[in-house]
Amino acid sequence: MDWKILIALLIFQHSSVSFQLDFANIRREIAGYQDIANQIIDLSVYGAAQNQSYNRLANFTDMFGYRLAGTVNLENAIDYMLQELQADKLENVHGEKAEVPHWVRGEEYATMLKPRVHSLPMLGLGYSVGTGPKGIQAEVIVVRSFDELEARAAEIPGKIVVYNQDYLGYGISVEYRALGAAKAAKHGAVASLIRSITPLSVDSPHTGMQDYAQGIKQIPTACITVEDAEMMWRMAQRGEIIEVFLNMSAQNLPNVMSRNTVAEIKGSTYPDQTVLVSGHLDSWDVGQGAMDDGGGAFISWQALSLVRQLGLRPKRTLRMVLWTAEEFGGVGSEAYFKDHQNEVDTMSLVMESDEGTFTPSGIQFTGNANATKIMTEVLKLLKPINASILDKQGDGTDIGPWMSAGVPGASLRNANDNYFYYHHTNGDTMTVQDPIAMNLCSAVWAVTAFVVADMDDMLPRDSDHVHIRVKVH
Ligand SMILES: *[C@@H]1O[C@H](CO)[C@@H](O)[C@H](O)[C@H]1NC(C)=O
Numbered sequence: 001m002d003w004k005i006l007i008a009l010l011i012f013q014h015s016s017v018s019f020q021l022d023f024a025n026i027r028r029e030i031a032g033y034q035d036i037a038n039q040i041i042d043l044s045v046y047g048a049a050q051n052q053s054y055n056r057l058a059n060f061t062d063m064f065g066y067r068l069a070g071t072v073n074l075e076n077a078i079d080y081m082l083q084e085l086q087a088d089k090l091e092n093v094h095g096e097k098a099e100v101p102h103w104v105r106g107e108e109y110a111t112m113l114k115p116r117v118h119s120l121p122m123l124g125l126g127y128s129v130g131t132g133p134k135g136i137q138a139e140v141i142v143v144r145s146f147d148e149l150e151a152r153a154a155e156i157p158g159k160i161v162v163y164n165q166d167y168l169g170y171g172i173s174v175e176y177r178a179l180g181a182a183k184a185a186k187h188g189a190v191a192s193l194i195r196s197i198t199p200l201s202v203d204s205p206h207t208g209m210q211d212y213a214q215g216i217k218q219i220p221t222a223c224i225t226v227e228d229a230e231m232m233w234r235m236a237q238r239g240e241i242i243e244v245f246l247n248m249s250a251q252n253l254p255n256v257m258s259r260n261t262v263a264e265i266k267g268s269t270y271p272d273q274t275v276l277v278s279g280h281l282d283s284w285d286v287g288q289g290a291m292d293d294g295g296g297a298f299i300s301w302q303a304l305s306l307v308r309q310l311g312l313r314p315k316r317t318l319r320m321v322l323w324t325a326e327e328f329g330g331v332g333s334e335a336y337f338k339d340h341q342n343e344v345d346t347m348s349l350v351m352e353s354d355e356g357t358f359t360p361s362g363i364q365f366t367g368n369a370n371a372t373k374i375m376t377e378v379l380k381l382l383k384p385i386n387a388s389i390l391d392k393q394g395d396g397t398d399i400g401p402w403m404s405a406g407v408p409g410a411s412l413r414n415a416n417d418n419y420f421y422y423h424h425t426n427g428d429t430m431t432v433q434d435p436i437a438m439n440l441c442s443a444v445w446a447v448t449a450f451v452v453a454d455m456d457d458m459l460p461r462d463s464d465h466v467h468i469r470v471k472v473h
Pocket residue numbers: 015019020021022368369370460461462
């Protein structure tokens with residue numbers, strides 16, 4: 001038989017058997033978890049675990065500060081977490097190796113020399129090369145967009161390109177940080193300085209990752225403040241000549257071995273089926289990495305901790321993974337996915353919190369129509385804390401590979417309107433975090449993960465992913 005027909009038959013048979021969803025029954029099954037949901041909420045929000053995730057995070061971030069990929073400090077922080085997770089009586093606590101980049105910022109500064117001397121607060125960008133010890137002194141060209149850059153290509157050789165792009169939302173404007181250096185270098189720029197990607201600035205630069213392009217000269221690149229980018233743009237409009245001196249000793253050192261941090265509560269009935277909760281443990285080398293992503297990492301620990309403290313054990317395995325080197329492009333999670341691809345078919349749900357742990361309102365979810373219907377019911381269990389909204393588009397860098405393979409994915413819906421004020425700055429400290437919000441986030445995370453892990457069936461997904469994979473192997 002033609003293998004394509006065989007697959008079609010398998011899909012057809014499978015969908016007619018196991019996707020015969022009886023929603024009245026499922027609704028009843030999920031409503032039956034209200035008691036457990038209330039226990040989790042009580043423990044986290046009002047009971048003995050009140051402020052526990054916040055206090056654990058405060059201990060951690062005050063002890064280690066920021067945790068840049070490639071550093072001994074991050075590895076020490078991972079060792080500490082492994083100890084704490086063991087002490088918390090979680091199961092299968094271990095690190096899993098992942099090779100990560102080791103970028104070093106070194107000393108760096110930028111000074112505007114003309115039309116007047118002014119020090120420019122700046123942060124070099126991940127993977128940026130340095131300037132060399134002599135630094136780079138050059139005239140500046142200020143552009144407001146990539147289109148303007150292209151239109152003025154002839155003026156660019158030998159200059160430092162300053163981008164003063166508008167903030168049109170992080171997802172859109174981050175292209176300037178990511179690609180600004182490569183696009184400027186293509187036209188002969190000697191360095192690029194990019195307006196920080198934030199809707200609000202108090203004169204602080206925001207760092208982050210950037211990507212050089214293959215075959216194009218790697219030029220030093222950094223973010224400057226919104227205030228300085230706007231000022232230089234105004235000066236340029238007046239026809240003033242602007243000159244900047246940039247000195248960066250950034251370096252890309254050889255890769256080093258890091259670890260993803262894992263802990264579990266083994267499933268009682270289907271230990272090989274899994275619900276994964278996650279956040280990343282690494283951070284940029286500014287502030288304390290308390291918001292990005294200490295909060296997400298510690299509510300993920302707390303989700304398992306609350307379940308354990310209540311003596312609950314779901315039918316499926318609950319697994320927490322704290323990723324390494326997310327900030328350098330999801331490096332740790334990519335390595336993890338490579339090592340665990342054989343679990344795609346048994347992974348019921350992947351969850352990631354990396355967009356703040358402010359007051360939660362529910363979950364953002366990506367899955368097929370039936371899975372969405374089930375999750376809508378699960379979220380109703382969170383009515384007591386007003387966190388029942390099921391929104392579209394669950395996502396996250398670190399669960400991306402699983403979601404691309406067809407696994408349903410969830411992220412935390414929370415009041416993160418101010419997230420990008422602090423993101424990748426020295427302002428990302430414990431001061432941004434709020435214990436009451438973290439109690440609520442932990443409860444949302446724990447109830448969602450526990451109930452999905454304990455239901456009779458795995459979340460449904462579109463069958464073609466599963467069955468074409470099975471056939472091809
Ligand atoms: C959802 O469930 C219904 C009822 O069992 C089934 O007929 C339908 O094919 C399912 N849809 C998907 C996308 O799985």
